[in-house]
Amino acid sequence: MAYFDYANGCPVDERVIEAMLPYMTDEIGNPSSVHSMGLKARKALDEARDRVSDLINGKEGDIIFTSGATEANNLAIIGYSMRNKRKGDHIIVSSIEHMSVINSCKFLQKNGFEVSYIPVDRNGVVRIEELENSIRKETILITVQHANGEIGTIQPIEEIGKIAKEYDIAFHVDATASLGKIEVDVERMGADLVTLSSNDIYGPRGVGGLFIRKGVRIQPIIVGGGQEKGYRSGTENVAGIVGFGEAAEITEEEYREEAKREEKLRDEMIERILDGIEESYLNGHPELRLPNNVNVRFSFVEGESLVLSLDMEGIYVSTASACTSKTLEPSHVLIACGLKHEEAHGSLLFTLGRGNKEEDVDRLMEALPRVVERLRMMSPLYKKKS
Ligand code: PMP
Numbered sequence: 001m002a003y004f005d006y007a008n009g010c011p012v013d014e015r016v017i018e019a020m021l022p023y024m025t026d027e028i029g030n031p032s033s034v035h036s037m038g039l040k041a042r043k044a045l046d047e048a049r050d051r052v053s054d055l056i057n058g059k060e061g062d063i064i065f066t067s068g069a070t071e072a073n074n075l076a077i078i079g080y081s082m083r084n085k086r087k088g089d090h091i092i093v094s095s096i097e098h099m100s101v102i103n104s105c106k107f108l109q110k111n112g113f114e115v116s117y118i119p120v121d122r123n124g125v126v127r128i129e130e131l132e133n134s135i136r137k138e139t140i141l142i143t144v145q146h147a148n149g150e151i152g153t154i155q156p157i158e159e160i161g162k163i164a165k166e167y168d169i170a171f172h173v174d175a176t177a178s179l180g181k182i183e184v185d186v187e188r189m190g191a192d193l194v195t196l197s198s199n200d201i202y203g204p205r206g207v208g209g210l211f212i213r214k215g216v217r218i219q220p221i222i223v224g225g226g227q228e229k230g231y232r233s234g235t236e237n238v239a240g241i242v243g244f245g246e247a248a249e250i251t252e253e254e255y256r257e258e259a260k261r262e263e264k265l266r267d268e269m270i271e272r273i274l275d276g277i278e279e280s281y282l283n284g285h286p287e288l289r290l291p292n293n294v295n296v297r298f299s300f301v302e303g304e305s306l307v308l309s310l311d312m313e314g315i316y317v318s319t320a321s322a323c324t325s326k327t328l329e330p331s332h333v334l335i336a337c338g339l340k341h342e343e344a345h346g347s348l349l350f351t352l353g354r355g356n357k358e359e360d361v362d363r364l365m366e367a368l369p370r371v372v373e374r375l376r377m378m379s380p381l382y383k384k385k386s
Pocket residue numbers: 007008067068069070071073098100145147148149174175176177197321323
């Protein structure tokens with residue numbers, strides 16, 4: 001098989017599993033228990049927190065562990081806005097955010113907030129001038145992702161961070177897609193709140209975190225026993241958090257080399273697809289791009305049919321982020337980049353990871369041109385043209 005869907009499902013590193021296992025068998029203490037087993041669990045949590053913090057240069061703040069990036073985005077956006085409502089009721093967000101960000105903003109709109117959605121250019125880069133022009137005296141939060149998981153475009157995040165600082169507005173960055181692929185440094189970004197996810201760095205699923213800068217106040221959105229300093233109640237997922245910590249440590253040591261390797265494969269894939277298949281075009285930015293992301297649109301074919309045809313050949317790809325592909329709507333990210341509906345529907349997302357080798361690209365290139373051609377032959381539009 002050839003697996004090109006790492007952004008939607010990533011294996012857990014064997015070393016991570018090993019680190020987690022004791023916390024599912026022997027070390028079962030609850031971090032809130034005062035006995036020595038509880039204390040051991042608490043220490044394990046603290047160590048994981050330090051490891052995740054080190055990966056993002058987070059010493060000027062704290063990490064709050066959550067059930068994943070979706071919850072961290074909700075906590076950052078809803079939690080910050082609710083807590084700071086008396087300062088203002090306006091939020092600025094890019095139009096190509098993950099649905100957990102977009103829908104957090106929509107939730108706030110239903111609850112009395114105003115939201116400005118900032119357009120992007122054809123390559124998916126946020127239009128900074130429009131972002132700056134949309135700032136009002138009521139603006140309390142700017143939220144922009146570091147990189148887009150679907151089209152791979154990396155945003156000018158430091159520049160946006162500087163604008164936020166200049167106007168004294170809190171800045172939230174969703175770093176889910178960029179963590180472990182490119183440098184995530186909360187200081188350089190100028191970010192106050194940063195969303196992180198474990199599975200994207202070969203840690204377990206169902207674990208994530210939110211970096212909260214010292215002095216930034218947010219309101220919890222999950223209330224209960226007051227765990228995670230009151231920001232996120234519920235008995236901690238100790239094994240999962242330990243796994244996230246281990247994955248962070250491994251990532252810090254290994255990601256630079258791996259990113260270089262994947263970048264080479266990425267460039268080769270892009271070149272071979274665009275050269276080998278007529279009327280295929282790259283989506284996203286040609287240079288400011290995640291090292292593991294290839295997103296290509298093919299005229300006269302449906303992405304879904306391509307996914308299913310490739311599946312039969314043991315090749316696994318996606319049309320978009322798994323979270324959006326459940327709906328029949330075209331990807332809001334591609335539409336925001338100015339693609340027509342049929343162009344968005346004809347797009348394929350390939351995401352690379354540690355397991356990919358040159359042979360996978362060969363396998364893909366043996367199947368893809370043939371599959372595209374077969375599907376095109378069935379398209380009345382394609383026939384008319386040729
Ligand atoms: N933000 C971004 C940029 C993503 O790509 C994703 C999906 N991996 C999420 C948030 C949500 O992650 P999860 O489904 O793990 O909560």
